[in-house]
Amino acid sequence: MISIRNLTYRYNKKAPLILDHINLEIGHGEFVALIGQNGAGKTTLLKQLNGLLRPSSGSVTINGLDTATTRTSELARHIGYLFQNPDHQIFCNTVYDEIRFGLVNIKCQPELIDERIRKISGLLGLDHILARNPFTLSRGERQRVALASVLALETDILVLDEPTTGQDYKECMEIMEIVKSLNEQGKTIIMVSHDMEVVGDYCKRTIILNNGRVLEDDETSIVLRKSQSLGMSGLEPPQIIQLALRLGSSFHKVNSPEEMAKTIISCTVSGGVRV
Amino acid sequence: MKQMLEYVHGNSIFHRLNPLIKLIWAFVTCVACFISSSHLFLLGVLLMTIVIAGISGVLGRAMGVFKALLVLGLFLMLFQLLFTPHGRVYFYILPGVPVTDLGLSFSLLLMLKMMAALSPLSLMLMLTPMNELLTAMTHNLRVPYRYAFVVVTALRFIPTFSQEMDQIMQAQRSRGHETDTRNPFKKVRVILPMCIPLLISSVRRVETMAISLETRGFCTGPRSCRKKLGFTLFDLLAIIIVVAVLLLSIAIG
Ligand SMILES: Nc1ncnc2c1ncn2[C@@H]1O[C@H](COP(=O)(O)OP(=O)(O)OP(=O)(O)O)[C@@H](O)[C@H]1O
Ligand SMILES: [Mg+2]
Numbered sequence: 184m185i186s187i188r189n190l191t192y193r194y195n196k197k198a199p200l201i202l203d204h205i206n207l208e209i210g211h212g213e214f215v216a217l218i219g220q221n222g223a224g225k226t227t228l229l230k231q232l233n234g235l236l237r238p239s240s241g242s243v244t245i246n247g248l249d250t251a252t253t254r255t256s257e258l259a260r261h262i263g264y265l266f267q268n269p270d271h272q273i274f275c276n277t278v279y280d281e282i283r284f285g286l287v288n289i290k291c292q293p294e295l296i297d298e299r300i301r302k303i304s305g306l307l308g309l310d311h312i313l314a315r316n317p318f319t320l321s322r323g324e325r326q327r328v329a330l331a332s333v334l335a336l337e338t339d340i341l342v343l344d345e346p347t348t349g350q351d352y353k354e355c356m357e358i359m360e361i362v363k364s365l366n367e368q369g370k371t372i373i374m375v376s377h378d379m380e381v382v383g384d385y386c387k388r389t390i391i392l393n394n395g396r397v398l399e400d401d402e403t404s405i406v407l408r409k410s411q412s413l414g415m416s417g418l419e420p421p422q423i424i425q426l427a428l429r430l431g432s433s434f435h436k437v438n439s440p441e442e443m444a445k446t447i448i449s450c451t452v453s454g455g456v457r458v
Numbered sequence: 459m460k461q462m463l464e465y466v467h468g469n470s471i472f473h474r475l476n477p478l479i480k481l482i483w484a485f486v487t488c489v490a491c492f493i494s495s496s497h498l499f500l501l502g503v504l505l506m507t508i509v510i511a512g513i514s515g516v517l518g519r520a521m522g523v524f525k526a527l528l529v530l531g532l533f534l535m536l537f538q539l540l541f542t543p544h545g546r547v548y549f550y551i552l553p554g555v556p557v558t559d560l561g562l563s564f565s566l567l568l569m570l571k572m573m574a575a576l577s578p579l580s581l582m583l584m585l586t587p588m589n590e591l592l593t594a595m596t597h598n599l600r601v602p603y604r605y606a607f608v609v610v611t612a613l614r615f616i617p618t619f620s621q622e623m624d625q626i627m628q629a630q631r632s633r634g635h636e637t638d639t640r641n642p643f644k645k646v647r648v649i650l651p652m653c654i655p656l657l658i659s660s661v662r663r664v665e666t667m668a669i670s671l672e673t674r675g676f677c678t679g680p681r682s683c684r685k686k687l688g689f690t691l692f693d694l695l696a697i698i699i700v701v702a703v704l705l706l707s708i709a710i711g
Contacts, residue, residue, distance in 0.1 A: 235628050259634035272629040274655030288634030318662060336633065 185209040185232065185340065185371070189241035192227060201227045203395040204241070211339075214366045215373045216386035216403065220417045224395045225375045226267055229342050232373070233262040245340070260289055263336050267344040267375070269322075269329035278304070278320075278328050279313040285336045303335045306361060322349040330358065334365070341365065343374040347381060359385050383407055383421040383438060391416055404438045463583045463616055470514040470585075476693045477586045477594040483700045484582035490707035491575035497563075499707055500570035506703075507577045516584050523580045524573070531569035538565035588614055593683045603681055619660060626655055 185208070192202040201224045209215055217225050230236040231243050234255040243250040246261050266272040275281040279300060286296045304310045307327045312320065317328050326349050333341070346362065347355040355378075363385055366372050376382050382389060382403060389406040391399040393416050399406045407413070407420045408428060420428065423443060427434040433450055437443050472480070491503055504524075511520035538561070540551070545560025583591075588610050595606040627637040630652070637648050 233632050235632060254636070254638045255628075255631040256634050256636045256638055259632055262632075264632040266629060266632075270659075271625045274626050274629060274652075274659070276658075284630070284635070285633030288636075318658070332633065 184211060184244075184246055185373075186244045187231070187241070188243075190228075190231065190238050190243060191241055192231065192236065192239045201395050202231070205395075205397055207390070207397065207400070209371065209373065211371055212366070212369050213371050213373075214363075214385065214387045215371075216382040216389045217373060217375045217392060218377070218379075218382060218389060218416065218418065219392035219398075223392045223416065225392055226344055228392065229264070229344055229373070229375065232340075232342050233258045233264050235264070256288070259285070259336070259338070261338055262340045262342055263333040263338040265330055265333045265341075265343040265346055267348075269325040269349075272329045272332070273317045273325060276316055277314055278309060278317055278331075281317055281328055282332045282335050285332060289336060299335055299337075303331045307331045307334075308357070323351065323354055326350060327354070327358070334361075339369070340371045341373070343372065345375050345377065347376065347378065355381070379407065379413075379418060379421045383424060391418075404436070407438075408435075463580065463613055465587050466516045466519055466584050468515050468585070471692060472510055472514040472585050475585075475696055476689055477590040478598045479693055479696045479700065480582045480586050481591065481594055481599075483696070484578040486700055486704050487578040488575045490704055491571055494571075494707045495567060497567060497570060500567070500574040503574040503703075504570070504577065507574075507581055511581055511584075514585055516581075519584060520577070520581060523577060527573045527576055531572050534572060535565040535569040538568050583613065596681070597683060604677060618663075619656070622659055622663075623652065623656055626652055626659075 187205055187207040190202055190205040191200060193200050205228065217228065219225055227236060231238060231250065232245065234250040234253060237251050245253075245258060248258065248261070250258065273281055275284055282300045282303060283296060286299060291299065300313075301310070304313055307330060309324070309327060309331055312324065317325055320328065326346070330343075330346055333343075341362070343362070347358055350358060359381060362372055362374070372386075374386070376386075386403050389399070389401070389403040390397060391406060391412055393412075398415065399409055399412045404424075407424050410420060410428070413420060419425065423440060424438065427437040427443065430437075434443075434446055437446050487503055491500060494500060508517070508520065508524075511517050539557060540555055542558060542561030542564055543556055545558035547556040547558050548562070550556050592606055592610050595601040595609070596603050627649075631637050635648065636644070637652075639645055639648060
């Protein structure tokens with residue numbers, strides 16, 4: 184359970200306000216997308232969640248712990264945090280050690296550690312490069328190493344700052360499928376993405392952040408239909424929703440190609456055309 | 459650390475002073491402080507630095523630097539105090555470890571020396587943009603561009619490194635490593651292993667930078683500079699003051 188009350192933040196006293204009176208409640212098992220243009224304050228907001236940054240005023244509470252008084256290393260038991268840039272996160276000399284690092288810190292039993300590393304690296308297709316130095320890997324591979332090191336901790340909240348950047352289409356889908364199945368197992372997911380297709384396909388709730396304020400916060404299918412709010416953030420609805428919007432009111436529930444096909448068929452049938 | 463060396467934007471007379479003079483001033487004062495063994499002179503230099511910082515509107519920053527230097531200085535002083543057994547004994551800290559008048563005066567001198575010698579350098583960096591410093595070195599002091607570039611880049615990288623270190627600590631903390639412990643002994647133990655990742659990432663960064671420099675034609679031909687550095691009446695005055703300080707220190711020291 185995440186509760187953000189009247190959160191404001193500036194990087195220092197004279198700097199401009201980056202987060203401006205943010206109020207959010209995120210419950211167990213939610214799958215939330217945080218979107219907005221470059222510099223909107225998404226990363227700044229995410230860093231508030233595990234105490235990497237602390238509120239200038241207002242409060243952030245995670246599972247009943249106030250981030251202002253709880254150390255990040257303690258919050259790490261509740262929240263896994265994937266950095267926007269994998270190179271900001273990776274510091275060990277082998278992929279294996281990188282994934283192991285957090286497990287040792289949360290005092291995972293030694294006999295379980297190896298098992299967990301094998302499991303997560305299998306899931307993310309890293310088993311053949313466990314002995315490699317992360318810095319010699321490709322950008323996409325490094326991103327997955329970073330993700331593996333976070334997922335290994337098996338925290339109930341996952342905060343992912345652009346988990347799919349640098350991935351080709353197939354990897355992107357695979358990562359999102361993993362995240363989706365974690366969500367189905369009851370984990371809370373909060374992710375930043377610039378890919379509206381991914382947001383539309385996977386996230387149940389979407390929050391638009393604009394100049395440090397919450398501009399929209401609702402079900403994804405509703406938020407992605409607000410062309411004006413999206414436009415203010417330099418975004419566009421996913422193509423399927425753009426098409427649905429143009430097709431008129433009977434398509435207001437269409438969010439996927441399957442629904443599109445069904446609705447088209449039922450419209451044409453009810454219009455008297457035989458299919 | 460970051461604050462000690464970063465340029466603070468401003469338009470005071472000291473900001474506008476010819477960078478060459480600031481460079482010479484900082485250097486001369488630094489040397490003078492090392493030569494001098496007069497408490498009074500060193501205090502004077504410190505006072506002068508504070509006044510200049512005040513006029514230039516960077517007093518807040520400078521005070522931060524003084525505080526950091528003071529902590530360092532106190533450590534130095536403590537050690538010096540314990541290892542100077544000569545002179546009149548005031549009292550014993552531990553059995554066999556006396557505090558003497560000579561020890562006190564000498565360790566105080568050492569502390570003042572360090573503070574007075576380093577603060578002008580730090581102030582100079584706060585008041586001079588890097589590229590002006592570079593121009594002053596290459597065009598006025600005839601330092602070959604390559605070497606001047608190395609010096610300036612080294613300075614400019616210190617804040618970058620401290621950011622990098624912060625970044626790694628954030629990454630470790632968010633995976634449950636206690637880099638945020640309040641216990642100073644534990645903190646040292648936790649931070650030491652970080653030096654290796656920091657070193658590796660620095661080397662990588664330098665490599666990337668070297669490539670980036672080469673692809674943009676570093677040192678392939680003669681350089682020109684956009685801004686010519688002129689001397690004004692105030693610059694002249696400043697030179698006279700700098701020379702006077704040097705002479706004074708020789709006279710007192
Ligand atoms: N360490 C910092 N110090 C000062 N200002 C910062 C710092 N980090 C970010 N900012 C400023 O805060 C604002 C929001 O940055 P943030 O990184 O949260 O944006 P973002 O929404 O994550 O953007 P992006 O989509 O590019 O990742 C920006 O204007 C940025 O310049
Ligand atoms: Mg960001």
